[in-house]
Amino acid sequence: MESTEKYLQQLESTLDLQKELLARLEKRVEMLSAKVEQSAYEDNENCILIIKTNAEIGSLKHIIKEKHDYFVKYSQSVGKEALEFDDKFEGVWKKATHKAKSNDAIKKIIESVNIEKTKENKESKLYIYNKLVSLLND
């Protein structure tokens, strides 16, 4: 449970910049809406900017909500696995590299994977890990 929450936090952190932007856009609307003495032209320009900013806010809110809902579901289904398989990856990779000499399906995966790139991406790494584990168990 703890690792699921930790993974969810990790996922949610990818939304930090969007959330900051959202707060700043909302602040912009607040500042533009404040009563200050200005020309009719400036007032009109402010109103236009408020409309455009609100459109941007609407879209950003949708994206944040969509991703958040997805992250909650995703972390519940793979959270524990995603955090705990890391330690086992090297061992499985070593075993698979050895078995690739006599198993074409494993060989195909080993040869097609850019291991350094894969290690940088948790989801790809998990995908390859699961594939190899299932082939090793066949």
Place this chain on the structure above:
Amino acid sequence: MIDFPKVLLASPTSASKDYCFDEWIDNVFSLKYPNFDIVMFDNTSDGGKYAAELNNRVSKKYGDRKPKFKCFNSLVIHDAEIRSIYMKLSLSHNDCRDYCLKNNYDYMFHLESDIFPPKDVIERLMFHKKHFIGGMYHIYDGLSRTLLIYNHLELAPNSITSKVCTIDDEILLVNGGVIKIAQCGLGCVLITNKLLKKIKFRFENFNECFPDTFFAEDCHKNNIAVYCDTSIVCRHENRFWGIQGIDY
């Protein structure tokens, strides 16, 4: 009486998407646009069983209610030997296109069978009067999840590589309005009949690119701009790629 343009909501599918079909079809039947029909092209290798099952399920639930619904099996139609996922998808996309042209629809709203758009999506996309305009949805899993918008396509001698939106790009591109882009996915796009007449969906052997990319590339070659309405954010109910393998 307003004459609303005739729209075909077209969707390739397969039995592997059945996990969300009931919810998807309910969402489609709740779209507000008043003049559209639904057609699905299933590419399951089962001799048409799944397509028949979908026709039965929808008929039981919705009867003769509009929009009209039909599902066909692409593989039964073409009796083709499928050599790749790219070929399979291309067949179904083209079946959607052919059906749209043959039956004189003004637009094809191409909606993938795991995409859930807002209920007013068709009229909102149509409002912009573009030949090719899409809504947004996310792809990939976990930390890699990002919007399926490409800000540029790179043409190499034998391949196209497209650069998907990074998380930072999302912030720069998405402004709540309509923007010109290199490519969006075919998961939620409105395409005019005129454009469909000009461009077919295609794939290339030995080129691991989806028909989405080729279609966008062909649009650019024909000087047709590709647009995205960044106010439309759809839910993408894709299975988790990391666990269950790649799911299209």
